[in-house]
Amino acid sequence: MTSAKASVKPHRNIKIEIQNLLLRGRAFVALIIVVVVFSILSPSFLSGTNIVIMSKHVAINAILAIGMTFVILTGGIDLSVGSIVGLVAMIAGGMINEGFTIPALGVTVYPHTWMIVLISLIIGTVLGTITGLIIAKFNVAPFIATLGMMYIGRGFAGLRNNGLTFANLVGREEFGNTGFEVLGAGTFLSIPYSIWIMVVFSVIAYLVTMRTPFGRHVYALGGNERSANLSGVPINPTKVIVYAISGFCCAWVGLIVASQLVAAHPATGETYELSAIAAVVLGGTSLAGGRGNVGGTLIGAFVIGVLGDGLIMLGVSTFWQSVIKGAVIVLAVILDQMQARMQESVALAQQQEK
Amino acid sequence: MTVASQVVGQMDTHPSPMADVCLRAEGITKVFPGTIALENVDFNVYRGKVNVLVGENGAGKSTLMKILAGVEQATHGRVLLEGKEIHIKSPLDATRHGIGIIYQELTLCPNLTVDENIFLARELSSNGVFIDRKTQKKRTRELIRRLEQNIKPEAYVGDLRIGQQQIVEIAKALAQNIQILIMDEPTSALSVAEVQVLFKVIRELKANGVSIIYISHKLEELLQIGDYVTILRDGKLVCEAEASKIDVPWIIEKMVGRSPSKLFTRTEHKIGEVLMHIENMTLPRLGGGYVVDHVSFDVHAGEILGLYGLMGAGRSDLLDCLAGTCPLANGEVILNGKKLLTFTVTDRIRKGIVLIPENRQAEGLVPTLSVAHNMTLSSLARYLSRFFISRKKEMAAVNGMIKDLRVRVTNPNQLITSLSGGNQQKVVVAKGLLTEPKVLLMDEPTRGIDVGAKSEIFEIMNNLALQGYGVVFVSSELKEILAMSDRILVMSKGKITGEFSHDEATEEKLVAASAIGHELVQVENNSNGGK
Numbered sequence: 001m002t003s004a005k006a007s008v009k010p011h012r013n014i015k016i017e018i019q020n021l022l023l024r025g026r027a028f029v030a031l032i033i034v035v036v037v038f039s040i041l042s043p044s045f046l047s048g049t050n051i052v053i054m055s056k057h058v059a060i061n062a063i064l065a066i067g068m069t070f071v072i073l074t075g076g077i078d079l080s081v082g083s084i085v086g087l088v089a090m091i092a093g094g095m096i097n098e099g100f101t102i103p104a105l106g107v108t109v110y111p112h113t114w115m116i117v118l119i120s121l122i123i124g125t126v127l128g129t130i131t132g133l134i135i136a137k138f139n140v141a142p143f144i145a146t147l148g149m150m151y152i153g154r155g156f157a158g159l160r161n162n163g164l165t166f167a168n169l170v171g172r173e174e175f176g177n178t179g180f181e182v183l184g185a186g187t188f189l190s191i192p193y194s195i196w197i198m199v200v201f202s203v204i205a206y207l208v209t210m211r212t213p214f215g216r217h218v219y220a221l222g223g224n225e226r227s228a229n230l231s232g233v234p235i236n237p238t239k240v241i242v243y244a245i246s247g248f249c250c251a252w253v254g255l256i257v258a259s260q261l262v263a264a265h266p267a268t269g270e271t272y273e274l275s276a277i278a279a280v281v282l283g284g285t286s287l288a289g290g291r292g293n294v295g296g297t298l299i300g301a302f303v304i305g306v307l308g309d310g311l312i313m314l315g316v317s318t319f320w321q322s323v324i325k326g327a328v329i330v331l332a333v334i335l336d337q338m339q340a341r342m343q344e345s346v347a348l349a350q351q352q353e354k
Numbered sequence: 355m356t357v358a359s360q361v362v363g364q365m366d367t368h369p370s371p372m373a374d375v376c377l378r379a380e381g382i383t384k385v386f387p388g389t390i391a392l393e394n395v396d397f398n399v400y401r402g403k404v405n406v407l408v409g410e411n412g413a414g415k416s417t418l419m420k421i422l423a424g425v426e427q428a429t430h431g432r433v434l435l436e437g438k439e440i441h442i443k444s445p446l447d448a449t450r451h452g453i454g455i456i457y458q459e460l461t462l463c464p465n466l467t468v469d470e471n472i473f474l475a476r477e478l479s480s481n482g483v484f485i486d487r488k489t490q491k492k493r494t495r496e497l498i499r500r501l502e503q504n505i506k507p508e509a510y511v512g513d514l515r516i517g518q519q520q521i522v523e524i525a526k527a528l529a530q531n532i533q534i535l536i537m538d539e540p541t542s543a544l545s546v547a548e549v550q551v552l553f554k555v556i557r558e559l560k561a562n563g564v565s566i567i568y569i570s571h572k573l574e575e576l577l578q579i580g581d582y583v584t585i586l587r588d589g590k591l592v593c594e595a596e597a598s599k600i601d602v603p604w605i606i607e608k609m610v611g612r613s614p615s616k617l618f619t620r621t622e623h624k625i626g627e628v629l630m631h632i633e634n635m636t637l638p639r640l641g642g643g644y645v646v647d648h649v650s651f652d653v654h655a656g657e658i659l660g661l662y663g664l665m666g667a668g669r670s671d672l673l674d675c676l677a678g679t680c681p682l683a684n685g686e687v688i689l690n691g692k693k694l695l696t697f698t699v700t701d702r703i704r705k706g707i708v709l710i711p712e713n714r715q716a717e718g719l720v721p722t723l724s725v726a727h728n729m730t731l732s733s734l735a736r737y738l739s740r741f742f743i744s745r746k747k748e749m750a751a752v753n754g755m756i757k758d759l760r761v762r763v764t765n766p767n768q769l770i771t772s773l774s775g776g777n778q779q780k781v782v783v784a785k786g787l788l789t790e791p792k793v794l795l796m797d798e799p800t801r802g803i804d805v806g807a808k809s810e811i812f813e814i815m816n817n818l819a820l821q822g823y824g825v826v827f828v829s830s831e832l833k834e835i836l837a838m839s840d841r842i843l844v845m846s847k848g849k850i851t852g853e854f855s856h857d858e859a860t861e862e863k864l865v866a867a868s869a870i871g872h873e874l875v876q877v878e879n880n881s882n883g884g885k
Contacts, residue, residue: 211742213734220731223722230679230717231732231785232703290722343769
């Protein structure tokens with residue numbers, strides 16, 4: 001028993017704290033590893049042009065993942081992301097190439113490009129709002145409600161043009177609807193617009209989640225819905241807004257993708273929801289809600305994007321790419337669980353210290 | 355190995371050496387990262403006796419029980435069952451050795467029925483494939499009857515109130531062939547009548563040779579039911595004594611390490627005008643009748659109004675109605691002469707009525723948020739500058755509350771779950787106070803917290819009354835309610851059945867009033883059912 005006594009001196013366990021720090025910053029560590037490995041294996045990997053190209057790919061997923069972060073922080077999930085991207089792309093493409101036909105008057109109206117962007121954003125947001133209302137008012141599980149919206153959205157995306165593509169979305173001078181392709185191809189300070197959009201969204205999302213009452217409500221809702229409710233958090237409005245934000249992000253991605261391709265295909269955005277969820281989870285946001293942040297999501301999106309592009313550059317087959325991505329995602333969740341457990345034991349230790 | 359601190363007691367309190375020890379924990383040490391929860395603790399469990407374990411929160415009681423129940427493993431030390439060393443590596447191991455536990459935080463599945471919970475992982479089956487629901491229900495009915503309760507085996511546990519869930523938890527333990535039963539605060543949610551039923555069951559179990567390990571913060575209760583008392587402080591064994599030879603002040607002294615000052619310090623305060631008037635509040639019960647049955651009463655400024663009643667009397671439901679959590683509630687709430695027209699929680703908080711809920715873990719706190727963020731959750735709008743929460747304003751409010759309520763934290767940004775129960779409760783109270791309420795509704799504010807924290811919560815209530823708040827509080831503990839209330843309302847079956855001023859209230863009167871309407875139900879129902 002005397003030997004036992006000697007070894008139980010309480011000491012701030014530095015090893016555990018370092019482990020905890022590494023686990024918390026695991027997405028960042030992963031990003032560094034991925035970048036280092038690829039830049040050794042492929043010399044052109046870290047060239048300026050390649051970084052811009054990769055960031056452009058990352059931006060699409062990151063914008064979706066930012067919206068998804070809000071949803072997942074409340075403990076929900078949004079599977080309809082990819083479909084809304086597709087639907088919005090088809091609607092925007094349709095408006096450019098065909099305009100609106102008002103049957104009663106037999107008149108076709110071609111809205112201005114700015115108008116098209118605005119209408120598309122409204123449609124995306126409204127679709128998200130509808131999903132949110134279904135979840136909040138009718139108490140439908142988010143998985144189911146967004147699964148439904150996923151099928152509905154994809155269905156309408158196909159119906160819009162009988163499953164065909166709207167090609168060559170350049171508009172016509174005489175209708176005043178040219179310039180749509182600028183969104184995808186244009187640059188500011190030689191950085192593509194899509195990357196700027198990602199940056200702006202990240203900053204706004206960071207401020208909203210960390211500094212506003214709404215953001216705090218999102219975290220509280222995900223942490224414990226009942227006590228959030230009893231604390232006077234407006235549960236239902238918060239839920240609806242969160243899905244509306246996700247819808248808004250989808251609309252932007254729909255526009256960006258259509259603009260980059262100068263075409264809108266009904267299958268645009270298929271499986272995008274999965275990449276977005278993967279980025280969020282990889283970034284340390286708990287699927288149970290209440291834990292995580294936008295910064296992590298951004299890093300998560302970069303890990304997935306860089307991993308994907310790097311593997312392509314190395315000529316790894318798509319099948320192996322898929323295997324590797326899947327393994328990384330599962331590993332991320334395992335680490336997430338480990339971190340949660342470690343946090344728990346640290347909390348317990350603090351409690352016992354009193 | 356001798357009990358290290360036998361010298362501590364001045365009275366001759368040591369158990370006689372003749373006593374029959376069936377389970378003995380020797381030199382138990384448990385180290386968590388950065389802290390020692392238990393240090394070289396010895397603990398004896400006497401056969402067929404109630405072995406009480408007391409200590410303040412964080413003294414290590416729960417850790418010791420978790421080690422015996424196989425949830426945690428000791429860092430050092432050994433456990434002897436009938437003189438032979440055993441290794442308890444999992445709860446299943448513990449059950450195999452005949453050790454069962456009823457946790458303080460309920461561990462039932464709310465989505466399953468009563469009988470499914472009781473036979474969870476031990477489902478009865480006649481053919482090895484399908485569950486024999488009929489027998490399960492029959493045995494459940496017998497067990498519940500033995501506990502003199504009226505709970506249907508088909509009821510979903512989630513629909514039961516906490517007190518009833520506790521009964522189911524006890525029935526679950528009874529359903530197993532348990533030789534040593536650990537009860538961690540079994541009465542924290544029970545009414546006086548239910549406690550008596552539980553004590554009867556405990557005596558019955560004792561007679562059958564079952565040894566009980568009993569943890570509770572209610573000291574009078576411990577002496578009433580306990581045979582042996584073991585006291586822990588700061589993870590160390592203080593002393594062991596026979597319950598018949600000691601009294602409450604002695605226990606408190608040993609627990610706290612200092613002489614007990616007065617626990618309830620009720621200061622006289624002026625009672626002002628009517629602050630809130632409730633008219634005809636009703637809450638219909640599913641399947642007919644009322645949970646809250648046309649209740650009308652006043653709350654004055656600067657008044658502490660106690661609500662007493664048996665479990666299921668509708669006390670908590672009444673508070674829920676006032677706080678706006680029951681959409682089906684009907685009735686008028688008139689605050690400062692103005693009728694409140696809306697029924698949402700958000701709106702009630704804005705108007706100045708705030709609830710400190712009964713179940714701290716499930717309803718009071720958001721476990722993923724920090725202490726500071728939990729505290730300000732209800733009052734975020736107050737710290738806005740433009741669109742953003744001003745960190746300065748928020749932290750000023752938080753630090754003010756931490757100081758006022760003496761919340762023990764090292765850093766307001768630490769996770770709420772790292773605080774002890776009493777401090778967590780103070781954070782919930784702080785959250786309510788930061789909304790600058792007029793009326794504070796407190797549902798069992800001292801449930802499951804230690805003596806020191808309790809008296810601090812009472813002090814806070816006193817101060818609030820002094821400042822002119824109206825405080826309505828529900829408690830199942832007669833002593834608390836008698837000591838703290840300026841006025842006491844007793845509820846039974848959803849109605850108010852008694853009203854007493856501080857001076858006229860006595861335990862007998864409250865108990866009598868709380869039984870009104872129960873005469874027919876409380877038929878002695880002593881079958882020897884159950885196994």
